[in-house]
Amino acid sequence: MKKILITGAAGFLGSHLCDRFIAEGFDVVGMDNLITGDLNNISHLFPLSNFEFHHHDVTKFVHVSGKLDYILHFASPASPIDYLKIPIKTLKVGSLGTLNLLGLAKEKGARILVASTSEVYGDPLVHPQNEEYFGNVNPIGPRGVYDEAKRFMESITMAYHRHHGLDTRIVRIFNTYGSRMRLNDGRVVPAFMGQALRGEDLTVFGDGSQSRSFCYIDDQVEGIYRLLFSDYTDPVNIGNPHETTIKEFAEEIIALTGTKQKVIYKPLPQDDPTQRQPDITKAKEILGWEPKVHRAEGLKIVYDYFKSLSPEELQKKEHRDFSTK
Numbered sequence: 001m002k003k004i005l006i007t008g009a010a011g012f013l014g015s016h017l018c019d020r021f022i023a024e025g026f027d028v029v030g031m032d033n034l035i036t037g038d039l040n041n042i043s044h045l046f047p048l049s050n051f052e053f054h055h056h057d058v059t060k061f062v063h064v065s066g067k068l069d070y071i072l073h074f075a076s077p078a079s080p081i082d083y084l085k086i087p088i089k090t091l092k093v094g095s096l097g098t099l100n101l102l103g104l105a106k107e108k109g110a111r112i113l114v115a116s117t118s119e120v121y122g123d124p125l126v127h128p129q130n131e132e133y134f135g136n137v138n139p140i141g142p143r144g145v146y147d148e149a150k151r152f153m154e155s156i157t158m159a160y161h162r163h164h165g166l167d168t169r170i171v172r173i174f175n176t177y178g179s180r181m182r183l184n185d186g187r188v189v190p191a192f193m194g195q196a197l198r199g200e201d202l203t204v205f206g207d208g209s210q211s212r213s214f215c216y217i218d219d220q221v222e223g224i225y226r227l228l229f230s231d232y233t234d235p236v237n238i239g240n241p242h243e244t245t246i247k248e249f250a251e252e253i254i255a256l257t258g259t260k261q262k263v264i265y266k267p268l269p270q271d272d273p274t275q276r277q278p279d280i281t282k283a284k285e286i287l288g289w290e291p292k293v294h295r296a297e298g299l300k301i302v303y304d305y306f307k308s309l310s311p312e313e314l315q316k317k318e319h320r321d322f323s324t325k
């Protein structure tokens, strides 16, 4: 059996990746320090003999016994609310954490795929964003802690690839949504759904003319899976190119949820990108991948998921206290 280490395993994307690799018959080692993740996302895997969980901070030395064939490095705070609350930890997991995992990959002769982000393009001057675009990032702005950590992650990954011949892959993930997200972590889809479920007005930052594109989790996991098993070592965008403005999107959520509330407007946060749309030509050509799930279909699945949670479960999806971590 092939063995894979997945960091950030208790998080949104990591937990869905654990499910996929278990379903494909891998031995899966999940690793997480639970700073933004939740063990409930993977507790269904605990009884399985081909799953083990390591409660560990990847910015410290990482050890996994025995052979290791693949590493997926997904540990990192990912939402603006999270990384603005824990900026230094965000920089450390992208830098020291990545360094530790590259070292482990080298020691084990494993292939490593690292989770980068569309945020490496910053507030883009090229639209849609293709992989050749270098980005427009403010290194000293509040969001720089995330964007620059990921840019460093890409840089050191390519250095290990070129200098040590390490077998590496880089995925640039665009906004992805699905079950297991937290309701108040600042990401648009769960934020709007949480507000609709609580009967609150939907908050749009700025005038709502900024654009986003949202990829359903199953499509994202499929893209990552195909990239891992491809021969391609430069970064690849994985995301849904179907773009919408935030204002239109808020109205879609109002129609889907049937909420009687309205849209309210608040000032735009600093360095919030005005547009975001992946050019997925490479993913199509190299991986034969493109998203399959329409936004209306994916949003309904996720809204039904949140509605199916008990009040206690929903409450848990609201609260996050980093002060004790």
Ligand SMILES: NC(=O)c1ccc[n+]([C@@H]2O[C@H](COP(=O)([O-])OP(=O)(O)OC[C@H]3O[C@@H](n4cnc5c(N)ncnc54)[C@H](O)[C@@H]3O)[C@@H](O)[C@H]2O)c1
Residues within 6 Å of the ligand: 007, 008, 009, 010, 011, 012, 013, 014, 031, 032, 033, 034, 035, 036, 037, 038, 056, 057, 058, 059, 073, 074, 075, 076, 077, 078, 079, 093, 097, 115, 116, 117, 118, 172, 173, 174, 175, 176, 177
């Ligand atoms: N969800 C998206 O739309 C999106 C978009 C672009 C990139 N990404 C990337 O995908 C990855 C996962 O994002 P997510 O949306 O699942 O976020 P998430 O917060 O749900 O999951 C991240 C996980 O990493 C863990 N973690 C953080 N620091 C750690 C450390 N030092 N050691 C061990 N574990 C640590 C957290 O506890 C959490 O379980 C991140 O690297 C993120 O940058 C996600």
